[in-house]
Amino acid sequence: MGQLIDGVWSDQWYDTDKTGGKFERSKSAFRNWVTRDGSAGPSGDAGFKAEADRYHLYVSLACPWAHRTLIFRKLKQLEDLIPVSIVSPKMPDETGWSFKTDEGSTGDPLFGKDFLHQIYTEAMSDYTGRVTVPVLWDKHNGTIVSNESAEIIRMFNSAFNELTGNSEDYYPADLRERIDEVNARVYDNINNGVYKSGFATTQQAYEDAATSLFDALDWVEDILGQSPYLAGDRITEADWRLFTTLVRFDAVYFGHFKCNRRRIADYPNILRLTRELYAIEGVAETVDLQHIQTHYYWSHTTINPHRIVPIGPSREELGFIV
Numbered sequence: 406m407g408q409l410i411d412g413v414w415s416d417q418w419y420d421t422d423k424t425g426g427k428f429e430r431s432k433s434a435f436r437n438w439v440t441r442d443g444s445a446g447p448s449g450d451a452g453f454k455a456e457a458d459r460y461h462l463y464v465s466l467a468c469p470w471a472h473r474t475l476i477f478r479k480l481k482q483l484e485d486l487i488p489v490s491i492v493s494p495k496m497p498d499e500t501g502w503s504f505k506t507d508e509g510s511t512g513d514p515l516f517g518k519d520f521l522h523q524i525y526t527e528a529m530s531d532y533t534g535r536v537t538v539p540v541l542w543d544k545h546n547g548t549i550v551s552n553e554s555a556e557i558i559r560m561f562n563s564a565f566n567e568l569t570g571n572s573e574d575y576y577p578a579d580l581r582e583r584i585d586e587v588n589a590r591v592y593d594n595i596n597n598g599v600y601k602s603g604f605a606t607t608q609q610a611y612e613d614a615a616t617s618l619f620d621a622l623d624w625v626e627d628i629l630g631q632s633p634y635l636a637g638d639r640i641t642e643a644d645w646r647l648f649t650t651l652v653r654f655d656a657v658y659f660g661h662f663k664c665n666r667r668r669i670a671d672y673p674n675i676l677r678l679t680r681e682l683y684a685i686e687g688v689a690e691t692v693d694l695q696h697i698q699t700h701y702y703w704s705h706t707t708i709n710p711h712r713i714v715p716i717g718p719s720r721e722e723l724g725f726i727v
């Protein structure tokens with residue numbers, strides 16, 4: 406996995422030497438917010454007003470973080486307002502994410518670039534850091550609004566409501582404290598926990614991450630035994646943030662990332678939630694198992710040097726379709 410250094414691509418893998426074999430995720434760099442009237446959001450600059458034909462979303466169908474933004478784009482009826490470009494599922498160290506159409510990318514209709522790192526340098530010519538999806542691009546200011554999925558879904562949740570007429574709220578004021586609390590544990594131990602387990606380079610770091618992951622899944626299973634959703638009786642952001650990890654779990658994290666104490670299919674309540682969310686209109690079409698499996702097994706050659714992509718499982722085998 407490479408990164409940009411002073412605007413130049415460099416093919417370095419994550420350095421876990423300094424952290425005792427532990428994978429540590431770096432912070433996203435672009436942190437502006439689209440708001441209803443263009444005023445500043447919780448971070449970054451003002452000047453990103455919610456408007457039609459202004460923003461463009463770059464995603465990978467394989468990536469759980471980008472997947473959150475695709476789901477919110479559907480749920481909030483933003484498809485006509487915010488077009489999307491999809492990168493190739495293959496992410497080689499030599500180039501990072503690409504727009505190769507013969508590998509399943511849509512290409513880059515906006516700029517005609519070959520690689521996602523060129524979108525980052527289009528925004529900031531001397532950018533240093535990781536080149537990640539999702540990216541929310543602003544055509545008006547010619548820059549990246551945000552490359553932080555947790556914040557992009559909050560923008561999608563409310564900033565465009567007047568344009569779409571959709572006022573569904575997945576982060577309602579009365580549940581915020583509970584949602585934040587659930588998100589914190591789910592992020593650290595589950596969403597990012599699978600990566601900490603898979604990218605660990607010492608036995609101890611792996612065992613610590615995998616153990617915390619399954620403790621957290623047991624905790625989620627308990628919550629879902631008492632209430633239909635993570636924050637009570639309404640579907641919220643907390644459920645969607647967990648969902649994108651759940652739909653990948655048995656297909657890639659169980660094998661490729663060695664998260665193999667149990668499958669999601671072994672947790673009745675978690676499986677029930679996964680199925681229910683999967684069945685919501687528009688959601689199944691955001692789940693692309695081929696991109697998911699190809700990305701992980703093909704791209705991480707330190708874990709899977711021969712790039713062999715397994716033959717399954719299918720949606721039916723995963724139990725998503727009842």
Ligand SMILES: N[C@@H](CCC(=O)N[C@@H](CS)C(=O)NCC(=O)O)C(=O)O
Nearest residue numbers: 468469470535536537538552553554
């Ligand atoms: N904090 C970011 C993380 C995004 C992220 O790590 N995306 C991965 C794909 S799943 C990526 O693009 N990785 C490329 C890299 O780290 O070089 C977010 O949630 O938006």
